[in-house]
Amino acid sequence: MERTGAAAIIIGNEVLTAKVKDENGPHLIQRLRELGIPLRSVETILDDVDAIVDAVARARRRARYVFTSGGIGPTHDDVTVRAVALALGRSVVRLPEMVSALHARAGDTPVTAEGLRLADAPEGAVLLAQPGMWFPVLTVDDIYLLPGVPQLFRLQLETVLARLSGTPVHLVSLFFTLGESALAAVLDRVALDMPHVAIGSYPVFDASLDYRVKVTVEAQERSQVDEAVGRLLGALPTDSLVRRE
Amino acid sequence: MERTGAAAIIIGNEVLTAKVKDENGPHLIQRLRELGIPLRSVETILDDVDAIVDAVARARRRARYVFTSGGIGPTHDDVTVRAVALALGRSVVRLPEMVSALHARAGDTPVTAEGLRLADAPEGAVLLAQPGMWFPVLTVDDIYLLPGVPQLFRLQLETVLARLSGTPVHLVSLFFTLGESALAAVLDRVALDMPHVAIGSYPVFDASLDYRVKVTVEAQERSQVDEAVGRLLGALPTDSLVRRE
Structure with missing residues (x-):
């Protein structure tokens, strides 16, 4: 490694x-x-x-x-x-x-x-x-x-x-009304195709919230994040996205 | 192990x-x-x-x-x-x-x-x-x-x-006005002599507190804790102890 x-x-x-x-x-x-x-x-x-x-x-x-x-x-x-x-x-x-x-x-x-x-x-x-x-x-x-x-x-x-240096990460969070089981196939596909993009999936179990799963998309290159987000949203029902942060 | x-x-x-x-x-x-x-x-x-x-x-x-x-x-x-x-x-x-x-x-x-x-x-x-x-x-x-x-x-x-069982630990905390360097020899000696007693030493660096080091003494047997505390206090100046909890 x-x-x-x-x-x-x-x-x-x-x-x-x-x-x-x-x-x-x-x-x-x-x-x-x-x-x-x-x-x-x-x-x-x-x-x-x-x-x-x-x-x-x-x-x-x-x-x-x-x-x-x-x-x-x-x-x-x-x-x-x-x-x-x-x-x-x-x-x-x-x-x-x-x-x-x-x-x-x-x-x-x-x-x-x-x-x-x-x-x-x-x-x-x-x-x-x-x-x-x-x-x-x-x-x-x-x-x-x-x-x-x-x-x-x-x-x-x-x-x-002060002596070290890093590369800040670009992050977009997407909030969906669908559950993880319904999102999984699309997330799997994009994660597999784009290994330099980290995709995380975080369900919540709280009926007072307006979403069921938060999906995070991050990479060192902004263009890669944008491409991955575009592919995810293109493959999922439009009305399943509550918001994007 | x-x-x-x-x-x-x-x-x-x-x-x-x-x-x-x-x-x-x-x-x-x-x-x-x-x-x-x-x-x-x-x-x-x-x-x-x-x-x-x-x-x-x-x-x-x-x-x-x-x-x-x-x-x-x-x-x-x-x-x-x-x-x-x-x-x-x-x-x-x-x-x-x-x-x-x-x-x-x-x-x-x-x-x-x-x-x-x-x-x-x-x-x-x-x-x-x-x-x-x-x-x-x-x-x-x-x-x-x-x-x-x-x-x-x-x-x-x-x-x-609910399916597991443990043995609760007896703990005594001692608060001293001495610094760690002044306490160390006594702590070392008791820790070495009593291997079934866990002795911890935690300095604070906050002049608004009334102590400089918190010493914790714990074991599964109450009598062992009491013996270790007795040995520590017997070997240190009486006025260095602020309190015991």
Whole structure:
């Protein structure tokens, strides 16, 4: 498989045990969409070295950019740095510039041995300066190790996204009074004939709405979207379309 | 790895492209937690046969119960049944009782060839009657193929959960004025000594709050939670604890 787009790994015992509701996954999904960077997957997993190693290795096979959220603090449950290093077959090294930053931040207070873990990174890591935070973005081989705390995640994500580029997608949504079973043959045909156009079909089961199925048509080329929409509408009864957005 | 607990797979182009925000993952997380069924992972992936086959096979290695959300309608993008069958090494068969149900529901209207796809299932599938819906819960080998539409997902999930049993977890949360670096050595020690107790550490970066780190202590045995909390508090300065919940 071609390694394009992005994949996300949410490292979150606290999410999977319903202690907090994940905000970082939905935020990343929204921002990547706005920039036109396709997202292949979002995996939410436990704070477990083996699970993270496995998820990172798979994400790298599938996507060019990998974002992790969480597990980069100084406590026993912060194992992301070690797991990413293992997934890459690298050592964990202590970065002198981070040791200096930790001492500078602590001032006269001694930095604990555990506090110094914040200076550890997979070998070959690069630090990106983070405006508004003393803690830089930790990145290695197109893997971005972002913090799990939502406001820090958002800040660091913008630093990363400013360096990436995407291709925004053209999208048309069609709302039909027909059910999916009646639409399926036409959708199938156009989807098969036009592999570069993504066609989605989303039924609703709510009698208060004026439609039964929303069909989405999207592609990087506007002309392809227009052609697919023309073919769909040409093959379906005119009065079955409620509206087009 | 022992196959216990649950894993979830959200099949959702529409989620990964930010067209809709997933509600089913968070709802499943909450309900499983309430019942005390541990959740290993939630993967959100594209409506792609290979991706689903891979995710289902991995989920089954890790968890006893697998929940899928989405991709079980009659259109070209509904590939969950086929993918689950492939992951299990089974054929797809057409279930006569579902064909009858589809004809009964359609009344005098003919059922389209595509509509009949709703009667397809992996060989060995079992249908669970769903109160309030003509469409039953489709299940095979502890995999539950739930619909993506949130109100239908919730209805069918309850039918499944009524058949499972869990062990509710005891949880105590401690709020400290110390930072993570100062807490880490004590947390590490107790976490290492008490492997059946899960200890989580969650810093906040908000000066308007009266604490800096929330520590969670949980286990299936209340006495283990009490012992771990006692050890943590005994090893930390008394005035560093803001409150206990």
